Amino acid sequence: VLLCDIGNTTYTFYDGKRLQKYPTSSFSPETIKEDVYFISVNHPLLEVLSKLPNWHNLEERISKESFYETMGIDRVVCCAATKHGVIVDAGSAITVDVMKDGVFQGGFIYPGIQAFATCYGTISLALQTSLELDTSLEKLPKNTQGALNYGFLAPLHKEITSYDLPVIFTGGDAKRLATFFQNATVDELLIFKGMQKFL
Amino acid sequence: VLLCDIGNTTYTFYDGKRLQKYPTSSFSPETIKEDVYFISVNHPLLEVLSKLPNWHNLEERISKESFYETMGIDRVVCCAATKHGVIVDAGSAITVDVMKDGVFQGGFIYPGIQAFATCYGTISLALQTSLELDTSLEKLPKNTQGALNYGFLAPLHKEITSYDLPVIFTGGDAKRLATFFQNATVDELLIFKGMQKFL
Numbered sequence: 535v536l537l538c539d540i541g542n543t544t545y546t547f548y549d550g551k552r553l554q555k556y557p558t559s560s561f562s563p564e565t566i567k568e569d570v571y572f573i574s575v576n577h578p579l580l581e582v583l584s585k586l587p588n589w590h591n592l593e594e595r596i597s598k599e600s601f602y603e604t605m606g607i608d609r610v611v612c613c614a615a616t617k618h619g620v621i622v623d624a625g626s627a628i629t630v631d632v633m634k635d636g637v638f639q640g641g642f643i644y645p646g647i648q649a650f651a652t653c654y655g656t657i658s659l660a661l662q663t664s665l666e667l668d669t670s671l672e673k674l675p676k677n678t679q680g681a682l683n684y685g686f687l688a689p690l691h692k693e694i695t696s697y698d699l700p701v702i703f704t705g706g707d708a709k710r711l712a713t714f715f716q717n718a719t720v721d722e723l724l725i726f727k728g729m730q731k732f733l
Numbered sequence: 734v735l736l737c738d739i740g741n742t743t744y745t746f747y748d749g750k751r752l753q754k755y756p757t758s759s760f761s762p763e764t765i766k767e768d769v770y771f772i773s774v775n776h777p778l779l780e781v782l783s784k785l786p787n788w789h790n791l792e793e794r795i796s797k798e799s800f801y802e803t804m805g806i807d808r809v810v811c812c813a814a815t816k817h818g819v820i821v822d823a824g825s826a827i828t829v830d831v832m833k834d835g836v837f838q839g840g841f842i843y844p845g846i847q848a849f850a851t852c853y854g855t856i857s858l859a860l861q862t863s864l865e866l867d868t869s870l871e872k873l874p875k876n877t878q879g880a881l882n883y884g885f886l887a888p889l890h891k892e893i894t895s896y897d898l899p900v901i902f903t904g905g906d907a908k909r910l911a912t913f914f915q916n917a918t919v920d921e922l923l924i925f926k927g928m929q930k931f932l
Contacts, residue, residue, distance in 0.1 A: 542857045577859060604877045606859070627856045630884075632873055640873025642883040643860065645852045653844045653852035657826045658741045660776060660805070661842065674831055674839025678803045684841040685829075689888030696891055 540574035615728030619700040624707035739773035747925040814927030818899040823906035
C-alpha cells in the first residue's frame with residue numbers, strides 16, 4: 535500500500551520500504567496512478583486531491599474523539615501510534631504531544647527551525663540569521679548567534695524534558711533536534727505506523 | 734535631563750517624571766530642541782541622529798567589556814542597572830539576561846509576542862492567530878489557540894524560572910508577561926536607571 539503524509543511544504547510517500555519526499559510547490563499528485571492513502575494538514579491541497587479517485591483521505595476514517603476536533607491529523611495519527619511518551623514532530627512547525635498510558639494529555643505547537651530563524655529576521659536586520667544547532671545548552675551564550683540559537687532551542691528543550699517521559703522525534707528535523715535529548719529516539723516512520731492502524 | 738531609548742519600533746522618552754512613546758515610523762527626532770541622551774538598537778536611525786547636534790549617543794560612553802561587543806546596547810544598559818537577577822526586556826524581541834552578584838552570565842533572544850504570532854501565520858493559514866496570554870501553564874492545552882499560546886509562553890517560562898533568580902520585567906509587554914511569574918517585578922524605568930549611571 536502506498537501511504538502519503540502531506541505537510542505544509544512536503545509530500546512524503548512511504549511504500550513499506552522507503553521514504554520519498556517532494557515539495558508541495560512542484561509535485562503533481564495526478565502523476566501517481568496507484569491507490570494512495572494520505573493524510574494532509576495542507577488544506578488548500580485537499581480540494582485538489584478530492585478530485586483524484588485514487589487518492590484516499592484517511593482522515594475520513596479517523597475519529598478525533600480522544601483528541602480535539604481541530605487538532606492536525608498528523609498529530610492525531612502520531613499519537614495513535616504511541617502508547618507512552620512525548621511525540622515531537624519537527625517540520626515547518628514543531629508539534630509536541632504527550633501520551634500517557636494510551637491517553638492524550640494535550641500538546642502544543644512551536645515554530646520550526648526555519649520559521650524561527652525567519653521570525654528573528656523580521657524583528658530586526660541585526661537579528662537576521664540561520665540557526666545553527668551546534669549550541670551548548672549548558673551555559674548561557676555571550677554572543678549574538680549563540681543568543682539566537684539558544685533562544686530557539688533551550689526553552690523548547692526545558693519544556694519537553696519537564697514531562698520526564700521518553701521522547702520520540704519524527705519529521706524532517708528529527709535527527710538534528712534529537713541529539714540534544716537524552717533517552718530520545720528518532721522514528722521517521724511514526725506517522726506511517728499510525729496510518730497503518732487506520733487502513 | 735531628557736533620556737530616550739530607541740527600539741526597533743518605538744522611541745521611548747523619559748524626562749525624570751513620565752514616559753512618552755512614539756512610533757519610529759512616524760516620529761521626527763528634529764522636533765526635539767533640547768539635549769537628548771539616547772541609546773538605540775535601531776541601526777538605520779543612528780545615521781539620522783548623528784546629524785542632530787542635540788542628540789547624544791550614550792553608547793559612545795559605555796564599555797561593553799563585561800558583556801560582549803555585539804550585544805544590544807539596551808541589554809547592556811539594563812544589565813548595568815541590575816546587580817542580581819534575570820532581566821526580561823519584552824518588546825518586539827524578548828531579551829533575557831542573567832546577572833549574578835554584578836557579573837553578566839550570558840543571555841538569549843526570543844521573539845516578541847507579536848513576532849511569534851506572525852511567525853505561526855507564516856507556517857500555515859491554519860496557524861494564523863493573535864496570541865492570547867490568558868493561557869494556563871499548569872495543563873497541556875487541548876485546542877489550537879491554546880496550543881499556540883502555550884507554545885509561545887510555556888517554554889520561555891520554563892527557561893526563565895530555571896535560573897531560580899528574581900525576575901525583573903521591562904519593555905512594552907512587561908506587565909502582560911510578568912503575571913505568569915512568581916516573585917517577578919515590573920520596572921518600566923529599568924533602562925533609564927541604567928542610562929543615568931552613564932551620564
